[in-house]
Amino acid sequence: MSDADAPDRHEAFLSGERPDDVLIYLHEAGVGSIERLADIGVRVDDGVVLVLPGEEGQAAFERATGLDAMDFAGTAMDTDGDIESDCTGGTCPDSEESGEHYATFVFAFVEERNEAVGGIYAEGDVRHGYAACACGTTYSEKSVLDGE
Numbered sequence: 001m002s003d004a005d006a007p008d009r010h011e012a013f014l015s016g017e018r019p020d021d022v023l024i025y026l027h028e029a030g031v032g033s034i035e036r037l038a039d040i041g042v043r044v045d046d047g048v049v050l051v052l053p054g055e056e057g058q059a060a061f062e063r064a065t066g067l068d069a070m071d072f073a074g075t076a077m078d079t080d081g082d083i084e085s086d087c088t089g090g091t092c093p094d095s096e097e098s099g100e101h102y103a104t105f106v107f108a109f110v111e112e113r114n115e116a117v118g119g120i121y122a123e124g125d126v127r128h129g130y131a132a133c134a135c136g137t138t139y140s141e142k143s144v145l146d147g148e
Helices: 006-014 034-038 054-065 069-076
Strands: 021-027 042-044 047-053 103-111 126-133 138-144
Touching (some): 006 042, 006 047, 047 054, 054 069, 069 126
Antiparallel strands (some): 021 047, 021 103, 103 126
C-alpha cells in the first residue's frame, strides 16, 4: 500500500509545518526491504525518508536502529557536524580519516520559534538533526529554517 501523502509530509516537515512529527532517514545499506519502506515513505537516491507523528516516529526509529531516539540524540549532540537540508545525510566531522563516510541514518525534529528561550530559537523554527556515520561517528546540527 503506497502512501501518496508521504512526499507532502516530507516537504512540510522541512519547511517547519509539522513540528509534532519526526523525520527518519535510513540509508539503503542498512535496510532489509527498501521498497517496502518506500511504500510508506519517500524514496531518495540512497535510502528512504519517513515522516511520522512524534511517538510513532520514535518507536519506528527504535525498531529500525535498535536505539532509543532521544538517547541517540543525546549522544550525537556531543559532536557538531553538518546535516543536509533535506535530512537525507550529512558530512561526517571525521571524514578526513580513512574509512567509509556516509550517514547510515538521520533522526530529526523541529522546535517552533520561541523568543522566550532566546538564541537561535528566537530567530525562527529550529531543525534538530542527528546522524550516524558508517564509520561509527555520531554528530548533530541545529539550524534555523528559512522562510521565517
